[in-house]
Amino acid sequence: MSHRLLTVIALLLAGLWGAVLGYLHLNGRIGLLDRLEASLADIRSIVVGSNTPPPVVSIVAIDDRTAAAHGYPLDRATLARLVNAINALKPKALALDILLVDPGPEEGDAALTAALEGGPSVIAAAATFAQSRQRVTNLPDDPLAAIPEADQLLLPLPRFAAAAAVGVVNVATDHTGTPRFIPLISRAADRLDPAFPLRAASVALGVDPTIEHDAILLGTLRIPTDIGQRLPVTFYGRHGSIATSSAADALDGKLPADAIAGRIVVIGATVTGGGDVFPTPFDPVMPGVEVMSTAITHLVTGDGMVRDHRIRLIDAGTAVALPLLLVSLIAWRRSSAGYLIIVLMLVVWAMLNLSAFAHGYWLSAALPIAAALPPALLFGAAELWRDRGRARHFAEQSALLQRIEAPGLGEWLARNPNFLAAPVRQDAAVVFIDLSGFTGLSENVGPVKVSEVLSGFFELIDEEARAHGGAITSFMGDGAMILFGLPKPADDDAARAAACAVGLCERTRAWLRTQAGLAEKKIGFKVGAHCGPIVASRLGTGDRQQITAAGDTVNVGSRLMEVAASHGVELALSAEIVRAAGPGSVLLTAGRIEGPLETTLRGRANQIDAWLWRSRTL
Template structure:
């Protein structure tokens, strides 16, 4: 018990330290080794919740396969200018051009595009190139830019366009599967700080300059929590086309629906097959990059982005400590079906709460609690199994010793159930008595050593037959034994097995008496009696010394039937009640004969009973 308490204490302490370490790493954002698991579980949660209808904030005009087929790809600046002008004519709130305008085109085309961008508030794309190695950045509570990685190169649009339109960086932060999970809202390059493409779009649409604070972004009276490094977590509304998408061909032909453009943000970008700007998401393996930008812009305008800020990470870290402590405590408290059901219920409840929080816009980590709880619980379970095996080996040794000291069979029951027959029970059972006749005088003749060897062999023979027929020896009494069928639970075939055991004992006793050297030439025999009926099974004795036995009239009759067998000159007397319960046909007759029923008087009883007599063939 002390060893198990020590094990539980150590397990709780180590699980708390392990969960605390993982929680600290999670707070600092250095848990990249769990990114793949978290990505899979995030996709699973998104799939469970399902697609949703986006707010009527953004529309997409796509340079799609039909546009490329009709006008070539990439579009020349003159054609792109016509698309921008057609969209601008329908009075959108902002036009966002998700295309890198880093190289000059024809003078006429560039001039036409610059003119078209002047008609409506516009945002054009820039892109940063970041080092491949993971950057280690500092955290300064007073400097919201302290955790922002620095680009090694920035692809900026031509100045003739950036002088007219706002510039936003289109980089996204993807997980190991390539799925965009965050939009870095600001990027640094040398002494330059640029807002992201979606943030420029939202700021221009709202007419508000963004204000950053540690862990948050303010757009006027709107406060949006951000994750480490001023990143905006994003989720997706559905597969491609969930955000209303129209072909640039329709724009060129004047077929754009005015309601889908007017007073909305319109993002123009490429969706050409094999264009390369696609990302896998939970709803679509090839979601166009322009729809990722449109999704992020919608989040910022509508305020429906999922929340994963420092407070959420702090709660994640707390769960990483509490959950393994809870599971180990439950496992230590009750290792049973009920205990395992409680543990499973706790795990299911956590999973359900995690999914419900995700559905309501809070991104709690799923991988962190699993990583925090699974290793300690598995190690604790393995340690308990190891300790249980050691205890089982100890108890087996004690049980073996008990069976060597007690009558065979009793120790096995007690080892299995220490409370066995702590209270007397009344039930039906079949009882067999066997006794060696003429043994008292034999003891004087052969000496104590030979007597011990003879009785040891006798007891072993009786115990083997009792076990092979499903009975148990409840006591050895000098040169006799009592066998009980019906403990710990009565069975329908107790009488059948008892009858077969009684006959089998007789069949083995005859050759054993003949073959035993100490008994050869001696007038030693045996007698067996068997009966069935109600008995009272109980423990007899004090708290320091107890013996399991059965009492009652059934036991007395079975014992007296040995006298009937001896008086009738047979080896075995079975009560008619036993034969009836077993069925006369079930008594084996291969080496003897069964006769009856016959009336027999039982010493100590006023009335006789019907008995059947079995005599084996002489060898």
């Protein structure tokens, strides 16, 4: 498969994967990613750090000191005194985060009813859900359709509900129990109820909420909401970040007026062991009353996190664009620079995501990771597998090159790709070998036998050439030319060429004896060797090139094979190569040498001195 086709397929699959995840994300159907997103949201919250909440909400806590002085839970009469003490300081609204679902002593209940009627107040209700009915889905045509329906509502006693507004205190937590959202609307079979924070904000602002598809309107204030009319909750810091006073001080008349006047006051329990606590990124035991107070602050000031349909659309777009970009970059450049660009791009995306979070826009981090990581890893693995295949191919080609070229010549070409791009004149030694009488045999034995014989012959030549550092520049029919002196001339080129020529004679003679039918057909061989100046160059164009040598030295070396054949010997050498090989060469130790003979070469006007070599075994 071509690289371009593989890239196109990878891009299509990456885009489709991102689109599917984006669609599921738009409809809130990826529970596993929501878990990952929750953890990443905690990390971003910690990185951004805590901040000071706007001074619009105060908490009056039924804490350990209150419980020690007045008991716990507070009786209705004591609770009535607490409400009266707070109302006396003129709060904007009072929200009682306590369920009043069971009757108490008549005197206490009557006192609490009267106290609630003494100012704008809100009391708590709760909803219970079947597990299978808590999932929310995004239906754009109806802003209420995505709200899950409660199995049961735990409502306050009618007398209390008549004296104060009622709001549902439910929170939506993740798998760790951390509150992530406040459902602003609760739905039962025959009624809709606002959340406790929404009711408190509505009473304090003196406006009724208006429900849009992905927002709640409080007068001119528009609060973006997530699927199911849920308000994202982000915490200001550890518990106590929102101004908190003890109910004991309020009951004792010690509560400062500036902590109450003009604020929304939330009464709730923080007593140790009370059970109404939640883990948050900043605190493992955040009181539930502070969770409600945080949501009220978001609603009144509009400083909450924005995570609505438009944000989810941006997430879905990122889920498509990021994997496409990563796959394109991997396909474009698989170098250190390319991978650096990918890393920098991911760092930029992470910084933009974090910056958006710090400015109140909750862009998903889990979705782009889930969308981009699998396609990038799979495509990268495919590219790596493909590159390894190409590397194996190049290794095989390199091994083949090394079999043909002199040892070190392949590495030299790799380091110097322009080697012999222009012809080079230099000294070298050449050895030619050719089978005698093989052409006639080829007509009788057939192509298969010819191929088998020549393969064995060429392997023999290759081994001898490599053993002596020669480069086979060409196989010519049933012969070959071996060059000594590339990539650079050496002082022992002639000696190695002479040794190679002698080795070829000894091994070819022995090899011919092992070939059935060749001895009877009187197949022989001849070898010629010479040294002198040559012109080395590359022949061919484009991807098909080979190294070759030309010049009078090459012509003389080739004609010396005819000299050997005419004198009935296996090897003929020029006087130049014998002289250059030196008196200690293998020519004298492995055989007998005769000459010099003044010889005329075909196609050459001038005569040369030639030497004839015979093996001592003959």
